[in-house]
Amino acid sequence: MNQSIKPGDNPDLTEERLSGTFDTNSMAAVIYGSDKLAQRRREISEAVSRIPELQDSKPCPFMTREEKILEGSRKSAILNRLLPGLIDLDSFEETVFIHQEVIGIEGHPLALHESLFIPPIATQGTDEQQKKWLGRAQRREIIGCYAQTELGHGSNLRALETTATFDISSQEFILNSPTITSLKWWPGALGKSANWSIVIANLIVHDKNHGPHPFMVQLRDEKSHEPLPGITVGDIGPKMAFNGADNGFLGFENYRIPRENMLMRHSKVTPDGGYIRPPHAKIGYSGMVRVRSRMAAEQGLFLAHALTIAVRYSAIRRQGYLEDRSREVKVLDYQTQQHRLFPSIARAYAFIFCGFETIRLYDQLLIDVQNGNTSGMADLHALTSGLKSVVTHQTGEGIEQARMACGGHGYSMASYISEIYGVAIGGCTYEGENMVMLLQLARYLVKSIEMIQNGKSKNLGPMVAYLAANESEIDLNLGPNEYLKVFQYAARSQAWRATEKFQKLRNSGMSKEQAWNQASVELTRASRLHTRLYIMSTFINHVGSVVDQKIKKVLIDLLNVHITYEVMDIGIYVQGLLSSDQMDLIRNQLYVSLETIRPNAVSLVDSFQISDMQLRSVLGRRDGNVYENLFKWAKSCPLNDKDVLESVTKYLKPMMDKSKL
Numbered sequence: 001m002n003q004s005i006k007p008g009d010n011p012d013l014t015e016e017r018l019s020g021t022f023d024t025n026s027m028a029a030v031i032y033g034s035d036k037l038a039q040r041r042r043e044i045s046e047a048v049s050r051i052p053e054l055q056d057s058k059p060c061p062f063m064t065r066e067e068k069i070l071e072g073s074r075k076s077a078i079l080n081r082l083l084p085g086l087i088d089l090d091s092f093e094e095t096v097f098i099h100q101e102v103i104g105i106e107g108h109p110l111a112l113h114e115s116l117f118i119p120p121i122a123t124q125g126t127d128e129q130q131k132k133w134l135g136r137a138q139r140r141e142i143i144g145c146y147a148q149t150e151l152g153h154g155s156n157l158r159a160l161e162t163t164a165t166f167d168i169s170s171q172e173f174i175l176n177s178p179t180i181t182s183l184k185w186w187p188g189a190l191g192k193s194a195n196w197s198i199v200i201a202n203l204i205v206h207d208k209n210h211g212p213h214p215f216m217v218q219l220r221d222e223k224s225h226e227p228l229p230g231i232t233v234g235d236i237g238p239k240m241a242f243n244g245a246d247n248g249f250l251g252f253e254n255y256r257i258p259r260e261n262m263l264m265r266h267s268k269v270t271p272d273g274g275y276i277r278p279p280h281a282k283i284g285y286s287g288m289v290r291v292r293s294r295m296a297a298e299q300g301l302f303l304a305h306a307l308t309i310a311v312r313y314s315a316i317r318r319q320g321y322l323e324d325r326s327r328e329v330k331v332l333d334y335q336t337q338q339h340r341l342f343p344s345i346a347r348a349y350a351f352i353f354c355g356f357e358t359i360r361l362y363d364q365l366l367i368d369v370q371n372g373n374t375s376g377m378a379d380l381h382a383l384t385s386g387l388k389s390v391v392t393h394q395t396g397e398g399i400e401q402a403r404m405a406c407g408g409h410g411y412s413m414a415s416y417i418s419e420i421y422g423v424a425i426g427g428c429t430y431e432g433e434n435m436v437m438l439l440q441l442a443r444y445l446v447k448s449i450e451m452i453q454n455g456k457s458k459n460l461g462p463m464v465a466y467l468a469a470n471e472s473e474i475d476l477n478l479g480p481n482e483y484l485k486v487f488q489y490a491a492r493s494q495a496w497r498a499t500e501k502f503q504k505l506r507n508s509g510m511s512k513e514q515a516w517n518q519a520s521v522e523l524t525r526a527s528r529l530h531t532r533l534y535i536m537s538t539f540i541n542h543v544g545s546v547v548d549q550k551i552k553k554v555l556i557d558l559l560n561v562h563i564t565y566e567v568m569d570i571g572i573y574v575q576g577l578l579s580s581d582q583m584d585l586i587r588n589q590l591y592v593s594l595e596t597i598r599p600n601a602v603s604l605v606d607s608f609q610i611s612d613m614q615l616r617s618v619l620g621r622r623d624g625n626v627y628e629n630l631f632k633w634a635k636s637c638p639l640n641d642k643d644v645l646e647s648v649t650k651y652l653k654p655m656m657d658k659s660k661l
């Protein structure tokens, strides 16, 4: 049963919901990992909807940037007061969820406090440092951000220029931004809101540069909020989206902090200027791995937002005819519309399933690292580097298709899809530019193939074991596991092709760096295929583990959309494996699977259970009453406050008057 049906809804949408074959609350439990977690989301949405001061003061598209920041701060402050009665304060998921519900996706002053400021203190701070700052941060007595990227460098962390020089005599670090390009640039909440920051700076002791390390740095006076002497700070200006956040710039001039402000759980500077190395050279990068490990689920949900809007709207939008000339059809009945939307629904489910898996893997790694075992770091770094890149890219594509699927109204901010798109595609850049991260995964793939070449296949981890197989024929009776083999073939042959290209260039006498650069397009292709294979295999395993038979049936239908679409999409890589007859068969299976999923399309997006408040879309309203509300929305546009604007009285009217003879 679809739990979204209510009296007064658009009958076309009710019809869709009645045709669903499964219970949407049960599907939500599978999406979010348990009935309890799904139920908590519903309870929080319900509780928030009853609190008048948490409602939007006006639609976000009608707000200026200053109003967005003000509104985000107003709601953050109210939430901080109300949170203990609304959520489990120890749950990061609930904290993120309630902020997104109440404030939305356009960013706010605390958006990075929970995800980038608190975690480094908790994982890289010593027990004393945690005692000093963690409680204050959690109670929000201080607001923090994460300042790593600089005007001149974001990707290449080795080239960061900010310095933290240890002064033994005063037992302080002296922070400096020696050049214009060394200004910190981009950190969210830095511009106007944060008064503390984790700052990544090159640690210099006795004239030796030990590379980037994290420091706790106070930026603003805790009473006046004025920048402290030696600090230059401000907002970097409007962005493509995410304008409720104040991304900022930051410079230091001989700014001193106590020795105890370097986060010293792993690397240490002793009072006499001794340097103690961390147990793994890249342990300081683990905050980034944490965020990347959460991005697949986060992005899957961005895609889910856009699809909820586009699928619901496509079910109430009637345009053109099929057989019956007496009534126009729902645009959702067109095969092209289904082909545009349904594979993305499948991807959204796949990304969320994968995303919860990588969050679990990260949590396990954290425990291992705290116990001194860093052996899993390289694997998770490679996995999350590829996953964040593929998922953000495909999410962006899917959201843009969802916008176009809504025709003209998709282009209006009333659909809200452009904001979702703008925020989501930021993910292609932040936490590691996608190409750069694909190349990180490629290093891992090349190393794996080199192990095979050196006769050490048995040392390969489970995620790359397929690289050593030798599949060259596929059974025509294609089930999920055969599709997986097709994908393995594609990923494997591309990984070998790219590696061999790199090796050939090396053998021709080229330097490692040049050879890598000349092979890099092929290498990024290998990384994408490897990651898409991982997503597919996680999806298959997840569906296999579902117990509720009605849910399992529809997930198998969705999986069929996914695997057929994905294999068609990589046709060029499987030409040596599949005949044109086999490709035709797969193409037809895709069309059949689109038809099979059609009656459940609305129920599948309803199962994401994204409330109207969170969706902030006139087109995507749960009740489907779009047209009257679009008219209401347009009338409430501030431009319509007056019939005759100054633009007319001051310029257009005099121009027209002058033109009259």
Ligand SMILES: CC/C=C\C/C=C\C/C=C\C/C=C\C/C=C\C/C=C\CCC(=O)SCCNC(=O)CCNC(=O)[C@H](O)C(C)(C)COP(=O)(O)OP(=O)(O)OC[C@H]1O[C@@H](n2cnc3c(N)ncnc32)[C@H](O)[C@@H]1OP(=O)(O)O
Binding pocket: 095, 096, 099, 100, 104, 105, 106, 107, 110, 111, 112, 114, 115, 116, 146, 148, 149, 154, 155, 156, 157, 158, 188, 282, 285, 286, 288, 289, 291, 377, 378, 381, 423, 426, 429, 430, 431, 432, 433, 436, 440, 443, 444
């Ligand atoms: C309360 C409110 C809560 C929630 C808010 C609610 C609603 C919000 C709604 C929506 C949110 C939406 C959007 C969010 C908005 C904003 C964005 C958020 C965050 C963005 C933050 C940032 O962007 S922070 C900056 C991130 N920067 C980067 O990612 C930089 C990328 N570069 C790098 O990571 C590195 O430079 C590098 C990895 C590319 C290269 O590093 P390096 O040169 O040092 O290494 P090498 O390439 O030489 O590699 C050497 C070997 O090291 C291995 N390696 C590298 N990294 C790691 C690692 N992390 N772990 C393990 N191993 C690693 C590498 O593989 C090499 O190994 P070899 O064996 O091959 O030698």
Ligand SMILES: Cc1cc2nc3c(=O)[nH]c(=O)nc-3n(C[C@H](O)[C@H](O)[C@H](O)COP(=O)(O)OP(=O)(O)OC[C@H]3O[C@@H](n4cnc5c(N)ncnc54)[C@H](O)[C@@H]3O)c2cc1C
Binding pocket: 112, 116, 146, 147, 148, 149, 152, 153, 154, 155, 156, 185, 186, 187, 188, 242, 247, 426, 429, 430, 431, 432, 433, 434, 435, 436, 439
């Ligand atoms: C919305 C948003 C929020 C952000 N929030 C934060 C934050 O809170 N804190 C923070 O510190 N930073 C933040 N950032 C910054 C972000 O992390 C960086 O912008 C990102 O890591 C990319 O670095 P870059 O800007 O230097 O890109 P560049 O590296 O300059 O990328 C430009 C081009 O060069 C290519 N390129 C670069 N290096 C290589 C290479 N080795 N091989 C091949 N191609 C390469 C890239 O692929 C890209 O096409 C944020 C950015 C955005 C957009």
